[in-house]
Amino acid sequence: MLAPSARVGCRSAIAPASAHARSAQTFKAFYATIRSLRQTYEPPEPDDVEPSEKDFILSLLRANPSLRDTKSYLASFGPRPQPPKSPALRPEETPVSTEKDVAADAETKPPDIKLAPSPVVASILNPVHRRTALIKLQAPFTDRQLESIARGMVYLEKLGLVSVIVVENDQLPRGDSGERAAMLEETMRVVNALEKQGARARPVLGAVVRLGPKPEDETSTEPRDYTIPEAHTFPSDLVHIRSALRAGEIPVLAPLALDSFCRSVRVDANDVIAALVRGMAEVAALDSSPALGEDSPSLSPDEVDLTPLRLMIITREGGVPSYARQGMPHLLVNLTSEYQYIRETFDPRWKAAHPTALSNLELARTCLAFMPPTSSAVMVSHRSPSHLIGNLITNKPAFSSSLPHALLQGNRKLTPHTPTLLRRGLPIRVVRTVQELDKRKMRTLLEKSFRRELEEDAFWQRMERDLDFVIIAGDYAGAAIVTREPCPPGTPSAIGPITYLDKFAVLPKHQGDGTVDFLWVALHDETYGLGLPFSANPNGGKEGKGEGRDLVWRSRADNPVNKWYFERSTGHVRQGDWVLFWCDAEVRLKTEEGRRANAGLSYLEDWERGRLATWTDVVMKIPSSWKPKTKQIGNAS
CATH class of the missing domain: 3.40.630.30 (Gcn5-related N-acetyltransferase (GNAT))
Known part of the structure; x- marks a missing residue:
């Protein structure tokens, strides 16, 4: 669980201008090297992988899912019920066993029978259906912090949730001459961190979203309770992401968008993520359209369901501070009824330690408007990779928000880095x-x-x-x-x-x-x-x-x-x-x-x-x- 400690100093990812130019020229060679290493990669010895495997199992145990949580998880990732198979033999061809045959079988049966593993455990550790999550990495992070985050992404992938990562770096100034090269270098750092943890990652270095709202948004008079994304996508724009997911790779994107002159420009990562959530949900709806035919399978075995199931915002600051807990994070937020009130009660003194809390709150409200009703968003510190597993399996906050305040205030596990779970909620x-x-x-x-x-x-x-x-x-x-x-x-x-x-x-x-x-x-x-x-x-x-x-x-x-x-x-x-x-x-x-x-x-x-x-x-x-x-x-x- 989380430990109360001081904020960890973060190394800036801004490199000198000469390094920017040099790294920009080596991106392609660097990625080719990573791809070649995959083919010659030798799996580590069991002793080397044991600690991380233990961490993974411990994270599952800490999640402590209820029966309802487990059923909900299996409904998303577990095997679908199969129709009963017709008998292979006609009734007249069915062999009849005699007592002699039964006795012979008993004599030749091995004395020790190995029981099959629990289907629930087998389904959690070997998910059949893969789903997607949008991840915002609010950099800069040190190499050690990226290692912890990458480990969390690998854990999620083992459970069937494949990440689509968008990298942001608050310390990279806008309009700097080396801005684009530095942003791409930050993206490659994330790819490298994932590869070191055994994941397969693919940097998507070009723009996949288009600047500006969708044309129909500007003419629509339909009332909305969310902010219209300042970027959009068309189905053809997602080909690189779909290709990576189909190949079993985690796509990692820089916050770039195409402007009206087809130039690739850096934009706010929140606009990229909101556009991707909307675009992926629309493509997933097209994939499952009845027009494809009732008998056609919804997804091929190597395909990933593009419907975003989770939004995970990973920062150095953790969740949204709460007026009810003297600045400790909100545990569970009902965006429909609490969004405006949280903004109004946000203490200006929290701005220094939580500079992106309100913008990320707005991002969650926008994204959840396009995601399934059962989806959630989580704002979590880089210190908490195990909480990502708990959120995936239980879809609940780290601690129930309805517990007595005295119990929550006296709980040492409740720290400034405790995650905030956000639901679309109800009025x-x-x-x-x-x-x-x-x-x-x-x-x-x-x-x-x-x-x-x-x-x-x-x-x-x-x-x-x-x-x-x-x-x-x-x-x-x-x-x-x-x-x-x-x-x-x-x-x-x-x-x-x-x-x-x-x-x-x-x-x-x-x-x-x-x-x-x-x-x-x-x-x-x-x-x-x-x-x-x-x-x-x-x-x-x-x-x-x-x-x-x-x-x-x-x-x-x-x-x-x-x-x-x-x-x-x-x-x-x-x-x-x-x-x-x-x-x-x-x-x-x-x-x-x-x-x-x-x-x-x-x-x-x-x-x-x-x-x-x-x-x-x-x-x-x-x-x-x-x-x-x-x-x-x-x-x-």
């Missing part, structure tokens, strides 16, 4: 009346999520009476329903009324895409996290203003989601077939801690006395929302 909004809800869509969401049939009349009558608010993700892709449960007369105001999480539901197709974390963060901001500065998120709710309230909910004791609840709750207690969970209002805990100073908190505070008994008495009497069924499957009442 988040808060409604406070039943009249604002689409009852049909809400019923569909609840029934698909819990796999139960809703008792509609009773449920909506209770909502009319007790509803506090509902947090909705997207077009009812997920929802958190919170009620205000009245307490018996005489209950202290510190205990009641109870803020009760009645339903927490996410559609199956959105489970694992970040929607669960986005919903829980919004739930935190509206209940037990209310009143804290980092609860002022743009979810349409109270924006952090107000007094935090304890959040209570119940779940079946055999619910597999309980492990997730245990990690996010302050406490829990078993009540027969149920588990009662709660999250303490964080402002109250901080106030009490400040009042007691070094004395610490007692096991039971005065304001806590009697609340557990009251919660249990009230919550356990809340009627079920579901029609009778033999066995409960949902994750709350």
